[in-house]
Amino acid sequence: MENIKIDKIKTVYFLGVGGIGMSALAHYFLQSGVNVFGYDLHPTAITDELSQHGAKLHFEEKVQAIPAQVDFVIHTPAVPIEHAEYQCFIKNKIPIYKRADVLGWLSQQFLNIAVAGTHGKTTITAMIAYLLHEEKRIMAFIGGIAKNFDTNFLTDANPEWVIEEADEYDKSFLKLFPDSAVISSIEPDHLDIYGNRENLETAFNLFANQIRNNGALIISEKASPKITYPFKFTYGFDPSSDYKISNIQFFPTYSTFVICYKKICFFNVKLSITGLHNVLNATAAFAVAHQLDIPAETAINKLSTFTGVKRRFDYQIVRDDFIFLDDYAHHPEELRALFTSLKQIYPDKPLTVVFQPHLYSRTRDFFEQFAEVLAIPDKIILLDIYFAREKPIEGVTSDALLALIRNKNKIVLSKEMLIPYLLQNKPVLLVTAGAGDISQSVPLIKQAFENPSN
Known part of the structure; x- marks a missing residue:
C-alpha cells in the first residue's frame, strides 16, 4: 500500500465492518472524506454509529450491494474467503488488504x-x-x-x-x-x-x-x-x-x-x-x-479521571444486594487477573461467573489452564463456545471443559436459559466474561435485574 495517497482514495469497502478494530479504521476514512461501504453479519450499536456518520452498510451476503467503483477492500478473517462478496472482489481484481496492512x-x-x-x-x-x-x-x-x-x-x-x-x-x-x-x-x-x-x-x-x-x-x-x-x-x-x-x-x-x-x-x-x-x-x-x-x-x-473502557472491568449494576460487571477476559491469565481482583475487592461476596469460551482452537490449546482458573469462582456457568472464524473441533466443547473444572457449582447453559437461571438463583456478585457475542446478553441481564418483575 506504500504508493496509495489518502487524498486519491474515493471509496473503501469493509468486509466485516462491525469489528472493533475495523470500525475504527472505517471512522478514520469517513472523517477523511472517503466513501465507506461495508458488510457485516448483524447490525450493532457500532454499525449504527457508522451509518449515522455516512457509511453505507448492509447485513446480508449481497454482491448487488457492492458499489460500482471500489479503490480497495479491507477484510477481517471473521469473514470467510468463501463469502460471495470476497469472491466477487477476487474475480474483479479489486485489491484486498488485511486491517493490519x-x-x-x-x-x-x-x-x-x-x-x-x-x-x-x-x-x-x-x-x-x-x-x-x-x-x-x-x-x-x-x-x-x-x-x-x-x-x-x-x-x-x-x-x-x-x-x-x-x-x-x-x-x-x-x-x-x-x-x-x-x-x-x-x-x-x-x-x-x-x-x-x-x-x-x-x-x-x-x-x-x-x-x-x-x-x-x-x-x-x-x-x-x-x-x-x-x-x-x-x-x-x-x-x-x-x-x-x-x-x-x-x-x-x-x-x-x-x-x-x-x-x-x-x-x-x-x-x-x-x-x-x-x-x-x-x-x-x-x-x-x-x-x-x-x-x-x-x-x-x-x-484520576480516566473512566475505563467498555467491557473491561465494566460495572453494570452496583447495589448493596447485587453487583454485576462485564469483562472481555477470554484467556486463562486474563480470567485469573479478573477473579483475583474481584476476590481482593469483595472478599465476603460469593462470585458467580458466566463465561463464554472464545474459539475452539484457544479452548483446545488451554483446556487444562481454563479448567484450573475456572475453579476459582464460587459458581461457574459456561455458555457454548463462540466459534468466530473457526469450524468446530471434535471433542472441544463447553461440556468437555466443564467436566475438567474442579468446582462443584458448575453448569453449562444456553443463552436462552441464562437469564431465567440467574433470576432464580439470585447471585450476589455476578461477572460476565468472554470475547464473543456474550456482550449481547449484558444489556438483557442488566435489564432483567433492574426490572425483575417485568
Missing part, C-alpha cells in the same frame, strides 16, 4: 506508539490516548470503546502522533514500525498461528526491534527477559524495575499507589478504576507519557 500503512505517515501484549492492550491504548490528549496532537485507534471519549477512534486536527494497538494475532503487529512501543505481557496465545511459545516470543522480539530511531520500549518486568531490544524501560513491582509500583490499595471503584522512577517517587497516584492489572496498565501508560516529556503531575491528574 492498512493500519501499518497509515501509521507510517506519523510518529506512532504501538501497544502490544497478550493482555491489556486496549486499556493501555485508551489510557495513553487520554494522557496525551490535549498535550499533543494525536490520532488513536482503540480496540474498545474508551469511556472518556465514547468512541474507539479519536483524532485531532493535523495529528502528530498515532496511538494504535499492535495485535499479535496472525503476526499483524509485524506490519508496524513504531517510534515508541509497549509490551504488557507475553503469554502463550494464538497457538493456531504460532505453534508454540518460542515462536510467539520470537515474533514479539521482531516487533520490539522494529522500533525506529532507538525509541523507548515500555515493557513489563515479566516480559522483559524475553526481549533483546536495548532501549527498554521496565515497569512492575520488583525493586529493579525502572518504573516501580508500591503501596497499592484497592477500593471497589478506584485504586491508589506509588510510582517511583529511579530515585523520584510520585505519591498518591489515584486511578479511577480498580484491579491489580489496571494498576500495571496505568503504570505502563504513565511511563509512555513520562518518556514523551508529559509532566508527571499532568499524567497523574489525568489517571
Whole structure:
C-alpha cells in the first residue's frame, strides 16, 4: 500500500465492518472524506454509529450491494474467503488488504506508539490516548470503546502522533514500525498461528526491534527477559524495575499507589478504576507519557479521571444486594487477573461467573489452564463456545471443559436459559466474561435485574 495517497482514495469497502478494530479504521476514512461501504453479519450499536456518520452498510451476503467503483477492500478473517462478496472482489481484481496492512500503512505517515501484549492492550491504548490528549496532537485507534471519549477512534486536527494497538494475532503487529512501543505481557496465545511459545516470543522480539530511531520500549518486568531490544524501560513491582509500583490499595471503584522512577517517587497516584492489572496498565501508560516529556503531575491528574473502557472491568449494576460487571477476559491469565481482583475487592461476596469460551482452537490449546482458573469462582456457568472464524473441533466443547473444572457449582447453559437461571438463583456478585457475542446478553441481564418483575 506504500504508493496509495489518502487524498486519491474515493471509496473503501469493509468486509466485516462491525469489528472493533475495523470500525475504527472505517471512522478514520469517513472523517477523511472517503466513501465507506461495508458488510457485516448483524447490525450493532457500532454499525449504527457508522451509518449515522455516512457509511453505507448492509447485513446480508449481497454482491448487488457492492458499489460500482471500489479503490480497495479491507477484510477481517471473521469473514470467510468463501463469502460471495470476497469472491466477487477476487474475480474483479479489486485489491484486498488485511486491517493490519492498512493500519501499518497509515501509521507510517506519523510518529506512532504501538501497544502490544497478550493482555491489556486496549486499556493501555485508551489510557495513553487520554494522557496525551490535549498535550499533543494525536490520532488513536482503540480496540474498545474508551469511556472518556465514547468512541474507539479519536483524532485531532493535523495529528502528530498515532496511538494504535499492535495485535499479535496472525503476526499483524509485524506490519508496524513504531517510534515508541509497549509490551504488557507475553503469554502463550494464538497457538493456531504460532505453534508454540518460542515462536510467539520470537515474533514479539521482531516487533520490539522494529522500533525506529532507538525509541523507548515500555515493557513489563515479566516480559522483559524475553526481549533483546536495548532501549527498554521496565515497569512492575520488583525493586529493579525502572518504573516501580508500591503501596497499592484497592477500593471497589478506584485504586491508589506509588510510582517511583529511579530515585523520584510520585505519591498518591489515584486511578479511577480498580484491579491489580489496571494498576500495571496505568503504570505502563504513565511511563509512555513520562518518556514523551508529559509532566508527571499532568499524567497523574489525568489517571484520576480516566473512566475505563467498555467491557473491561465494566460495572453494570452496583447495589448493596447485587453487583454485576462485564469483562472481555477470554484467556486463562486474563480470567485469573479478573477473579483475583474481584476476590481482593469483595472478599465476603460469593462470585458467580458466566463465561463464554472464545474459539475452539484457544479452548483446545488451554483446556487444562481454563479448567484450573475456572475453579476459582464460587459458581461457574459456561455458555457454548463462540466459534468466530473457526469450524468446530471434535471433542472441544463447553461440556468437555466443564467436566475438567474442579468446582462443584458448575453448569453449562444456553443463552436462552441464562437469564431465567440467574433470576432464580439470585447471585450476589455476578461477572460476565468472554470475547464473543456474550456482550449481547449484558444489556438483557442488566435489564432483567433492574426490572425483575417485568
